Amino acid sequence: MNLAKIIDGKAIAANLRQNIIKDVLELKSSKNIIPGLAVILVGDNPASKLYVRNKITACKKVGIKLFEFYPEANVSEVELIKLINSLNENKEIHGILVQLPLPDHINSMNIINAIDPRKDVDGFTATNLGKLVTEQDCFVPCTPQGCLILIKSIIDKLDGLNALVVGRSNIVGKPMLHVLIQNNCTVTLAHSHTKNLPLLCKQADILVVAVGSSNLIKGDWIKPGSTVIDVGINYTADNKITGDVDFKEAAHYAGAISPVPGGAGPMTVTCLLKNTLKSALYSAL
Numbered sequence: 001m002n003l004a005k006i007i008d009g010k011a012i013a014a015n016l017r018q019n020i021i022k023d024v025l026e027l028k029s030s031k032n033i034i035p036g037l038a039v040i041l042v043g044d045n046p047a048s049k050l051y052v053r054n055k056i057t058a059c060k061k062v063g064i065k066l067f068e069f070y071p072e073a074n075v076s077e078v079e080l081i082k083l084i085n086s087l088n089e090n091k092e093i094h095g096i097l098v099q100l101p102l103p104d105h106i107n108s109m110n111i112i113n114a115i116d117p118r119k120d121v122d123g124f125t126a127t128n129l130g131k132l133v134t135e136q137d138c139f140v141p142c143t144p145q146g147c148l149i150l151i152k153s154i155i156d157k158l159d160g161l162n163a164l165v166v167g168r169s170n171i172v173g174k175p176m177l178h179v180l181i182q183n184n185c186t187v188t189l190a191h192s193h194t195k196n197l198p199l200l201c202k203q204a205d206i207l208v209v210a211v212g213s214s215n216l217i218k219g220d221w222i223k224p225g226s227t228v229i230d231v232g233i234n235y236t237a238d239n240k241i242t243g244d245v246d247f248k249e250a251a252h253y254a255g256a257i258s259p260v261p262g263g264a265g266p267m268t269v270t271c272l273l274k275n276t277l278k279s280a281l282y283s284a285l
């Protein structure tokens with residue numbers, strides 16, 4: 001049996017970033033605008049620190065100007081909203097990113113919805129998600145946007161294909177469902193209460209998994225020849241990163257599969273750069 005093609009998210013992301021570098025330079029020379037991204041990291045969650053560090057490094061490499069804010073874990077909701085209001089007003093800032101999760105005493109939706117939707121480069125505000133569902137121009141959340149690019153690197157036309165999204169978070173699963181609907185797939189969304197997940201997987205031409213459960217999806221659940229995108233990030237006892245799909249087994253069934261690391265992760269960061277650039281371009285209109 002042939003092994004699946006590996007979808008190299010790192011290489012695809014690197015290619016896209018070359019174009020972003022050019023577009024950032026062009027915006028500076030034609031309109032004197034430097035795309036600016038504000039990043040807010042509350043407290044000192046180690047995983048969040050790592051994700052923010054990766055995003056900051058990527059922004060700097062493409063010429064996006066960073067505005068970094070590190071409130072203490074005990075910051076109040078009111079103080080955070082005040083900070084976001086000041087960033088909403090700042091003309092040098094085109095995107096505002098609040099790294100999730102926030103501490104338990106803070107209502108995340110209140111904070112996210114304080115972001116001006118025109119600067120919501122994560123695409124998490126109710127306004128942006130509503131626009132996504134109703135197929136209006138918006139900031140498409142970065143991970144689903146990146147997953148679509150990975151899927152399209154394998155499949156030209158998604159029309160009528162059966163897609164299964166596993167996980168129903170507001171930041172990955174639900175927007176992924178809508179991105180695939182917009183691309184004319186027939187989409188099923190599975191979650192922790194779903195019955196007979198293996199059977200649903202077996203019917204999926206496209207499988208996107210965002211659960212956070214190491215090797216949840218077994219190789220023999222996968223439809224032969226299908227395209228599998230693994231969004232999960234899990235840490236083993238010896239600090240290695242694994243996905244939600246049993247990669248070794250799955251490679252014997254899938255037609256193409258994205259690895260962890262090196263699949264959805266670099267694409268998420270790249271789509272954040274894309275959305276920030278888009279916001280800066282729109283500010284010039």
Ligand code: NAD
Nearest residue numbers: 143167168169172191192210211212231232233264265268
């Ligand atoms: P989440 O952690 O908010 O929720 C997990 C989802 O999985 C829930 O909707 C739940 O219903 C579902 N679920 C739990 N157990 C299940 C089971 N046994 N069968 C089917 N569904 C089940 O989700 P999230 O924030 O989207 O994160 C999911 C994973 O993706 C995490 O590992 C996270 O670290 C990772 N992630 C990666 C990126 C990236 O850039 N690669 C971005 C975002 C999230």
